[in-house]
Amino acid sequence: MYIVYGKIELFLPYCGSLKEKRKVVNSIVDRVRKRFNISIAEAGYHDLWQRTVLGFAAVADGEKKAEMVASVIQETVEGSDDPLEIIAWDVEIVPYHD
Numbered sequence: 001m002y003i004v005y006g007k008i009e010l011f012l013p014y015c016g017s018l019k020e021k022r023k024v025v026n027s028i029v030d031r032v033r034k035r036f037n038i039s040i041a042e043a044g045y046h047d048l049w050q051r052t053v054l055g056f057a058a059v060a061d062g063e064k065k066a067e068m069v070a071s072v073i074q075e076t077v078e079g080s081d082d083p084l085e086i087i088a089w090d091v092e093i094v095p096y097h098d
Contacts, residue, residue: 002066005057006091007043008077010084012050021049024082029054032076036069051087059096066093 010028015021025042032040036058044053056073060066070091077086 001096002060002063003057003094003096004038004060004066004069004091005055005094006070007056007088008054008073008086008090009044009088010052010054010077011087012052012082012084014083015049018047018049021052024080024084025052025054027082028077028080031080032056032073035072035076038069038073040073063093063095 012021012024015024029040029042032038038056038058040054040056042052043055045051054077058066058069060069070093073091074086074089077084
């Protein structure tokens, strides 16, 4: 079993209010959750309009599947209809042994 966790820091250049930011962030979070059943949430910069940090975690039954989950998360965020820039992408894949 493998644990995949990490964070994505995003710049949202066209958000002019927290309401617009929340709409974009919720859209990204919903899209990622639909592709894989993972935990993902906004984890930082709650008071800034144009920046956010998304934290995520998932469990996979193999290393290849864990790598695939990480790449699909990144592809899903990059493929967003909303204009955004990934500032930082940090992901860890850790084996879990009983």
